[in-house]
Amino acid sequence: MNTLFGERKEGATKIVLKSVDEYPEAPVTLGTTLTNFTGDWRTFIPVIDDSKCVKCYICWKFCPEPAIFIREDGYVGVDYDYCKGCGICANECPTNAITMEKEEK
Amino acid sequence: MAEYKPIRKVVSGNYAAAYAVKHARVEVVAAYPITPQTSIIEKIAEFIANGEVENLEYVPVESEHSAMAACIGASAAGARVFTATSAQGLALMHEMLHWASGARLPVVMVDVNRAMAPPWSVWDDQTDSLAQRDTGWMQFYAENNQEVYDGVLMAFKIAETVNLPAMVIESAFILSHTYDVVEMIPQELVDEFLPPRKPLYDLTNFERPFSIGALGTPADYYEFRYKIQRAMEKAKEVIHEVGKEFGERFGRDYSQMIELYRTEDADFVFMGMGSLMGTVKQAVDVLRDEGYKVGAAKVRWFRPFPKEELYELAKNVEGIAVLDRNYSFGMEGILFTEAKGALYNTNAKPIMKNYIVGLGGRDFTVSDVRKIAENMRAIIEKGELDVEVDWYHLKR
Numbered sequence: 001m002n003t004l005f006g007e008r009k010e011g012a013t014k015i016v017l018k019s020v021d022e023y024p025e026a027p028v029t030l031g032t033t034l035t036n037f038t039g040d041w042r043t044f045i046p047v048i049d050d051s052k053c054v055k056c057y058i059c060w061k062f063c064p065e066p067a068i069f070i071r072e073d074g075y076v077g078v079d080y081d082y083c084k085g086c087g088i089c090a091n092e093c094p095t096n097a098i099t100m101e102k103e104e105k
Numbered sequence: 106m107a108e109y110k111p112i113r114k115v116v117s118g119n120y121a122a123a124y125a126v127k128h129a130r131v132e133v134v135a136a137y138p139i140t141p142q143t144s145i146i147e148k149i150a151e152f153i154a155n156g157e158v159e160n161l162e163y164v165p166v167e168s169e170h171s172a173m174a175a176c177i178g179a180s181a182a183g184a185r186v187f188t189a190t191s192a193q194g195l196a197l198m199h200e201m202l203h204w205a206s207g208a209r210l211p212v213v214m215v216d217v218n219r220a221m222a223p224p225w226s227v228w229d230d231q232t233d234s235l236a237q238r239d240t241g242w243m244q245f246y247a248e249n250n251q252e253v254y255d256g257v258l259m260a261f262k263i264a265e266t267v268n269l270p271a272m273v274i275e276s277a278f279i280l281s282h283t284y285d286v287v288e289m290i291p292q293e294l295v296d297e298f299l300p301p302r303k304p305l306y307d308l309t310n311f312e313r314p315f316s317i318g319a320l321g322t323p324a325d326y327y328e329f330r331y332k333i334q335r336a337m338e339k340a341k342e343v344i345h346e347v348g349k350e351f352g353e354r355f356g357r358d359y360s361q362m363i364e365l366y367r368t369e370d371a372d373f374v375f376m377g378m379g380s381l382m383g384t385v386k387q388a389v390d391v392l393r394d395e396g397y398k399v400g401a402a403k404v405r406w407f408r409p410f411p412k413e414e415l416y417e418l419a420k421n422v423e424g425i426a427v428l429d430r431n432y433s434f435g436m437e438g439i440l441f442t443e444a445k446g447a448l449y450n451t452n453a454k455p456i457m458k459n460y461i462v463g464l465g466g467r468d469f470t471v472s473d474v475r476k477i478a479e480n481m482r483a484i485i486e487k488g489e490l491d492v493e494v495d496w497y498h499l500k501r
Contacts, residue, residue: 020328025268025336026209027329028306028315 038065042085045103050075052097059089059098109355111288118280121250121287122189122215122273123148125257127158128295129213132184135164135175139194140227141281142217146189169194173201173212180210181317183304185261188212191277192219192233199237202270206241206333208317209305211264211271213257214242218379218430219277220465228466229276231379231431235407235439241333243271243340244407246378250275250285255357258290259347261299266343267336268305276380277466290355298354337409344406362411363418367393368400373424373455373481376402378440381430381462381469388474397478404440412447419453424485426477430463437494456484459494467498 017023053075060068060076067083068076078089090098116124122145126134136146152158162179166172172188180186190198195216205212220230234244245260247253253275260271275281290298306315321329345360352358366386368374375385382403389401402418402425404411419425429438436442441459448454460477463469477497484490 017325017328020331023325023328023332025305025332026317027207027319027321027325028317 037081039067039079039081039083039085042080042083042103044085044087044100045080046078046083046085046087046089046098047101048076048078049097049099052095054095054097056094058092058094062088062092064088109294110291111355112291113286113288115284116250116287117144117282117284118247118250118253118275119144119217119282120148121254122257122275123152124287124289125254126187127152127161128290128292129185129187129258129261129299130158130160130296130301131187131261132160133162133164133176133179133186134188135166135172135179135186136188136190137166137169137172137194139169139191141219141277142189142191142194142215144281145215145217169197170201173198173205176212176214177201177205177208177210180205180212181208182308183302185265185302186210186212187214187257189215189217191217192221192227195233195237196221199240202237202240202242204318205270207329209268209333209336211261211268211302213260213264213270214272215253215257216272216274217277217281218274224465226465227277229279229380229430229463230465231274231429231439232464234272234274235431235433237272238408238439241269241337242408243269243337245271245273245405246403246407247273247275247280248380248383248403250280250283250287251357253280254287254289255351255355255359258295258299259344259351259359261302262347263340263343265302266347267340269333269336269340274379279380288355294354298350340409341411341413344409359405361414362404362406362409363414364403364405365418366401366403368402368418368422370398371400371422372398373426373485374400374402374418374422375426375428375474375477376404376440376444377428377430378404378407379430381428384469384471385428385474388471388478391471392475392478397482399478407440407443410443410447415444415447416451416453419448419451419455422455424456424458424481426481427457427459428462428477429459430469432461432464441494456488456490458484458490458492460497461494462497464498473497 067079071077087100090100164175176186176188216234220226245256247256256273264271348359385401392399427441433439438459
C-alpha cells in the first residue's frame, strides 16, 4: 500500500515470543507498528465520499495516527490497519465528505 | 594494578557523594536543588566551573520530575547518569522512577533522607525513600560519609551490571552536612574498578533504530515484570561480588548485604538502616561492657531484600529489635514488616519488636539504645511481647 511514509513493508510478521528467555532484557521494540494493527480496536469506520472531497487535507492534518494518506489521484484514503475509528477526520471535514459508520465485522 | 594509597579528605556526606560522581566519570547530571541535597549538585557544578571534570553535562531543570526524565533520556542514549534529591522532590520523581527501572536504565541517584511534610520538615527520616520501595530501584543505606562515597561507586558498577537503577541513601544533616574523614580512591584505581558503561541497547546506533517504552499488551507485559525480578535476584550475587572486590581493592568489604556487628554470641540484636546504626554500634560496645550480649545488624541493601542473610541471623538469636526511622500508616515500621514477612516461612522465630525512633530528625542516642535493650531483655525473659510497635519517643 502506498502511503505518505512510503511502501508498507510487506511480509512483516507478528513477533510471538513463547518463553520468557526469548524476550529482550528491556522492553524495546516489539514490532508493534508493523504488525500490531491498532485498527482492530475500531467500532466505527470512516467512509469517504470522493465527490464531496475538496482535497483540503484537513483530515490528514488532524488524524492523530498516520491513518489518513493522500492517494495518487490527490484524494484521501484511510489506512484501515491503523485507523482506530476516532472520528476526528469526520468531525473536522468542512464539506462533510467523511461519515462514520458502524463497522460490520 | 597500581598501589592503593587513599586520599584522605574531610568532607560532608554531600561532598562525598559529589566526589564519587566525579571519580565515577559520570557523563550527565540532571538535578533540581532541594534541601538538604543542594550541596551535592552545587559541588558538581563547581567541579564543572573549575574545569576539574571532563565530558560532564549538567542539565539544569525546572523540577525533580524533569530531572529524572532528563536522566532517563541520557541513560537510554548510553551515558553514565546521576541525580540527587530529597523527600518531596523524590516523591515528585515517583512516576519517572518506574520509567527508569522498567526500561532497565542504570541511573544512580543519591537520596538525602528527609521527612515528608506536613508539618514541613527538613530533618532525617527514611519514609521518603522507603515509599519508593516498589519502583524497581535498588536501595543502599549509608551509615556514614565513607559509605556514601563507596556506595555511589559500587552502585554504578552494580546498576550497570544488572541494568537496574540504584539509590544511595544518606541521612539529612546527620550525614549530608556533617564533616568527617573520607578515604577517597585515586582516579586511576577508580577507573580500573569502574570501567566505562556498556549499555544494554545503544539508542545512538542509527543502523538499527528501535523504540523504548512502547506499548506492551497483556501478551507481553507480564514477562518484562518477571525479568525485573530476575535482575533483582541476580543483583544479590552481583552485590556480593562487587562488595568483595571493593574490599580486596580498597580494604572496605561490602560483600554482606546485612553488616553484622558483634552478633556471634548475641542473645538479641538491633536491626536498622542508615546513620542510626552508627549510634547503635557504639551502644553495643557500651552494652557489651555492661554484660548485655547484644549485637547490631545493619541492613545495607533494602532492595533487593537480603532474605537469606536475615534468616542466617535470625536462626541464632532470641530476639530482634527492629529500629524504624520511618512509618507505614495503618501498619507499622516498614523494615519491621519486611523482616517479619521474610522470616514467616522459615524455622527462625525470634521475638521481634518494632521501635519507631527518630522520626523527623528526633535525636536518637546511646542511652535510648540502652533503654531499648532493657526492654528487649525483659521481653525475652518473659517470652512475650508487651506491644508489637513501640512509638519510643512519644510524649505520654
